[in-house]
Amino acid sequence: MPFYLSPKVFSNQAKVLVKHWPFKPIKISAARNLLSQLYGYKNDHHYRKVLMTAHATSLAPCSEEIVQSHYREWIQRFAKLGAMNEIQARQLMHMLWPAYLNPNYSLTTKMYHALFRFNGHCTDFLNDEIKNVEIKYDFDDTPAIGDAIQAMGIPHTEVGLIRVNDKNVDLNFRLNDGDKVSVYSSSAEYTNSNMPWKPNGELTxxxxxxxxxxxxxxxxxxxxxxxxxxxxxxxxxxxxxxxxxxxxxxxxxxxxxxxxxxxxxxxxxxxxxxxxxxxxxxxxxxxxxxxxxxxxxxxxxxxxxxxxxxxxxxxxxxxxxxxxxxxxxxxxxxxxxxxxxxxxxxxxxxxxxxxx
Ligand SMILES: [Zn+2]
Structure with a gap:
């Protein structure tokens, strides 16, 4: 660890976790183990052991700058450790570090963004000013790309092909930060459509x-x-x-x-x-x-x-x-x-x- 986390801060954070844990109640020992792993230790025992070494006290205390520079990394890790989504992990993170995060990091600001370009008749659903440009889509966690497309106004039934970073994906693909997405409409004219847009056989x-x-x-x-x-x-x-x-x-x-x-x-x-x-x-x-x-x-x-x-x-x-x-x-x-x-x-x- 390049920084020092005081026993007092650590202990207070464990109490915050116990109080605000979004699932079945957890014990203080489980909260301490989670926090240890979040900050890079194996478990609570390991954290306490490191604390006792002279090396620990020679490190700088965990500062606002350190917390902010680890913001995304800690939220992602916390979500995995706690088997929760990143939105829940982010809310808890703001409770753990209110003084360092709340002034500058609004919970309503999305953490990630992807760039979308819509083609063909998909643009029938867009306003004129965004018809032929890349649209920045902000999101949290990892939403299904089909949900993101629908949130931008295009029903999934109108989509025939989605390509993310030049690879074909389906509507369930999970969106990642920085993805470049091209969406094409479903139609007989667009022969590369890879999504079923009409049933086989007689149409009803x-x-x-x-x-x-x-x-x-x-x-x-x-x-x-x-x-x-x-x-x-x-x-x-x-x-x-x-x-x-x-x-x-x-x-x-x-x-x-x-x-x-x-x-x-x-x-x-x-x-x-x-x-x-x-x-x-x-x-x-x-x-x-x-x-x-x-x-x-x-x-x-x-x-x-x-x-x-x-x-x-x-x-x-x-x-x-x-x-x-x-x-x-x-x-x-x-x-x-x-x-x-x-x-x-x-x-x-x-x-x-x-x-x-
Ligand atoms: Zn009749």
Missing amino acids: FLLDVHLGGLARYLRMAGFNCLFENHDHGDSVLAEVASVGEYILLTRDKGLLKHSKVKYGRWVRAVKPIEQFREIVKHYHLADHFNPLSRCIKCNGTITTVKKEEIKTKVPKKVYVNNITFSQCAKCEQVYWQGGHFGKIQKILTDVKNRGL
């Missing part, structure tokens, strides 16, 4: 209560699309999305940050037809249109029915003028070529041609 969608117009368009095109005209709340939507592997579509960025939501997109457009165009483009849906296979009203499947079966369910003129009729298996809504089909085909052809 879950829409929040504000996207009724988009739900109608997706159903017109034949996509399985859960939507109810009733607000079930964020946690129910997140749960349903996670259990059924649905892609959650919403205009609520906060909903996508829910940990249970695996796949989702913040719908940028405001008008339903523009939203439909956006989703078709983003998920490459144009080649999978299957019009009049799903009920626009209830998402049930539609099948062709014998004309006689729906005689009482459509206007007489419609019945006479049409040959082929389809019906929803769930709500019994009847569809026919002349009415709905023509309009739907026109909309879908237009989106196919203009959207891609």
Whole structure:
């Protein structure tokens, strides 16, 4: 040890630890052992033994300068020794050395920082002035990088690739001081995406209560699309999305940050037809249109029915003028070529041609 820690200071600090220990109560002997190891001794016995040597008293007492120069090192070591996080260790450190730390070291000032750069559509979530610059992110302890990204405003569902110091990492990577981070958006165009941003196989969608117009368009095109005209709340939507592997579509960025939501997109457009165009483009849906296979009203499947079966369910003129009729298996809504089909085909052809 390059400095001398007096028995009085040591003993007072052990009492502070016993009083403020954040877990199950500890004895004074355990507190003394912890402090000994924090300051570089093997244990309390070793500390006392060193104290008795002439060498100890010839050293300078532990000064403000020494405490401040060991600030980070001691907090990191203390966290490991006490099996606590660095935020807890830091609070205790300020209790051990109030006179030396409290004036200059605010507990609210973060200890570490990393530099983030967001790319592609991730920047849709950033204010203009920080869109194309490195953003300094201050933090304590070792947060998961996914939490840091979400704290900066980008839902994890929008992230396709994260690189830290030129290596690929996932959302659970623990951030370290000085890390340089590049975040890329999830999209079919960005072929290097290494995070699952859509399920394999057939895509199914879950829409929040504000996207009724988009739900109608997706159903017109034949996509399985859960939507109810009733607000079930964020946690129910997140749960349903996670259990059924649905892609959650919403205009609520906060909903996508829910940990249970695996796949989702913040719908940028405001008008339903523009939203439909956006989703078709983003998920490459144009080649999978299957019009009049799903009920626009209830998402049930539609099948062709014998004309006689729906005689009482459509206007007489419609019945006479049409040959082929389809019906929803769930709500019994009847569809026919002349009415709905023509309009739907026109909309879908237009989106196919203009959207891609
Ligand atoms: Zn129906």
